[in-house]
Amino acid sequence: MSALAPVHSVHFYDDHDSLIDRLTGVVYSGLLIGDSVLMVCTEDHRLKLVKALDRLEMDVREYARKGRFTICDANELLAMFMTDGLPDARRFTSLVGELVLEAKKAARSKDQSVTVFGEMVAVLWEAGNKAGAIELEKLWNDTMRRQVFHLHCAYPEWLFGEDAAEMRQICELHSHVLDTATA
Numbered sequence: 001m002s003a004l005a006p007v008h009s010v011h012f013y014d015d016h017d018s019l020i021d022r023l024t025g026v027v028y029s030g031l032l033i034g035d036s037v038l039m040v041c042t043e044d045h046r047l048k049l050v051k052a053l054d055r056l057e058m059d060v061r062e063y064a065r066k067g068r069f070t071i072c073d074a075n076e077l078l079a080m081f082m083t084d085g086l087p088d089a090r091r092f093t094s095l096v097g098e099l100v101l102e103a104k105k106a107a108r109s110k111d112q113s114v115t116v117f118g119e120m121v122a123v124l125w126e127a128g129n130k131a132g133a134i135e136l137e138k139l140w141n142d143t144m145r146r147q148v149f150h151l152h153c154a155y156p157e158w159l160f161g162e163d164a165a166e167m168r169q170i171c172e173l174h175s176h177v178l179d180t181a182t183a
């Protein structure tokens with residue numbers, strides 16, 4: 001087991017560019033130090049992220065061939081474990097656990113560290129499935145207790161409007177909270 005402590009951060013962003021800037025830094029630095037990176041994004045964010053990494057002359061295709069950079073579609077992955085609007089814990093644990101394990105095996109850093117970005121919770125929240133998003137956050141936390149990795153989540157600020165209680169509920173499920181000013 002890794003000596004590292006798990007990190008579960010959430011980024012509340014006010015525009016897509018700030019999210020892509022943060023993710024570009026996370027992926028770029030992670031890959032350079034030997035970590036593996038698992039990204040679970042919407043199609044739009046996936047395309048923008050790859051374009052930003054290409055501008056930095058990072059050969060993400062080569063990292064992908066080595067198993068150190070995996071990128072999944074958030075909606076497709078959700079469809080594999082959601083049942084009646086809620087995540088099926090067994091299917092989620094099996095599916096995501098395998099993805100993280102494979103990423104760990106490919107990592108070249110001393111602790112075989114893995115950095116994960118998950119946007120599925122925001123997809124659920126935006127669709128009005130707040131209960132599903134909360135349950136998915138809890139499943140991520142359970143998975144992190146069994147397999148240490150760093151997990152970064154992100155939600156657009158505008159999904160919360162003026163509802164500070166809902167945003168606080170999300171914050172309580174994370175070890176670190178970032179907004180656009182701190183990201």
